[in-house]
Amino acid sequence: xxxxxxxxxxxxxxxxxxxxxxxxxxxxxxxxxxxxxxxxxxxxxxxxxxxxxxxxxxxxxxxxxxxxxxxxxxxxxxxxxxxxxxxxxxxxxxxxxxxxxxxxxxxxxxxxxxxxxxxxxxxxxxxxxxxxxxxxxxxxxxxxxxxxxxxxxxxxxxxxxxxxxxxxxxxxxxxxxxxxxxxxxxxxxxxxxxxxxxxxxxxxxxxxxxxxxxxxxxxxxxxxxxxxxxxxxxxxxxxxxxxxxxxxxxxxxxxxxxxxxxxxxxxxxxxxxxxxxxxxxxxxxxxxx
Ligand code: NGF
Numbered sequence: 001x002x003x004x005x006x007x008x009x010x011x012x013x014x015x016x017x018x019x020x021x022x023x024x025x026x027x028x029x030x031x032x033x034x035x036x037x038x039x040x041x042x043x044x045x046x047x048x049x050x051x052x053x054x055x056x057x058x059x060x061x062x063x064x065x066x067x068x069x070x071x072x073x074x075x076x077x078x079x080x081x082x083x084x085x086x087x088x089x090x091x092x093x094x095x096x097x098x099x100x101x102x103x104x105x106x107x108x109x110x111x112x113x114x115x116x117x118x119x120x121x122x123x124x125x126x127x128x129x130x131x132x133x134x135x136x137x138x139x140x141x142x143x144x145x146x147x148x149x150x151x152x153x154x155x156x157x158x159x160x161x162x163x164x165x166x167x168x169x170x171x172x173x174x175x176x177x178x179x180x181x182x183x184x185x186x187x188x189x190x191x192x193x194x195x196x197x198x199x200x201x202x203x204x205x206x207x208x209x210x211x212x213x214x215x216x217x218x219x220x221x222x223x224x225x226x227x228x229x230x231x232x233x234x235x236x237x238x239x240x241x242x243x244x245x246x247x248x249x250x251x252x253x254x255x256x257x258x259x260x261x262x263x264x265x266x267x268x269x270x271x272x273x274x275x276x277x278x279x280x281x282x283x284x285x286x287x288x289x
Contacts, residue, residue, distance in 0.1 A: 024062060
């Protein structure tokens, strides 16, 4: 059975502080209405890289306090500051997160040895399992199959959050590491990823679109590829509209249309304009009502 994870959003107040009530509402919606298998906490969609270490801790605490053990929880602890990542890895493990994840180190150009040390350091003394967060389009860091193999020499590294449009590499990785957990990260490319036998998916748009995506995964499992393709088409129409309207604020605006208080994005992400609000209303009516 393939697993569906929403990449949790963080609700912010207008001044950039965390809106705890709104964040809890989104967690509840994902568990109670979307029926997701899990939440990816502290990822790109959570605007994690804009948060102070204290705010990251606050989000991790809120998410596990609200979700308890109702769904699987993956805490993304990677950051530019390795000491912070190590601290957060221990922090979330002590809170009870069953899995962690860390984005490949970015901004500076690291050698592969440095990248490997980063992962091994994060895991040192931490009794947890880690998924490599590979997102070359945002980090500029692409890992080869040989490099994944070297990282997997650490037995605590159990898989990859694969946010990459390179399907050749995905096929190679899937077949070389049949026992590793591979979760697909681009929502608009889910169907080809399913065809390559990923174990599931993590994405931003599943916050709104999980029921349609679950139906697509069920159709795929049942061998009804035409139905899966039709559902992916509708999802991609919605994703295209969300991207054209600035995806992160739009996801929140559509949530607000649904009565879920998703709050603001954090500066320097844009505050919604009247035009964005009008477009979000239309996206809600066209795809999520
Ligand atoms: O937002 C991005 C940036 N990717 C997300 C997802 O891979 C990020 C994806 O859902 C994520 O899971 C996280 O770390 O929070 C896209 O928003 C979606 O496919 C639309 O392009 O690439």
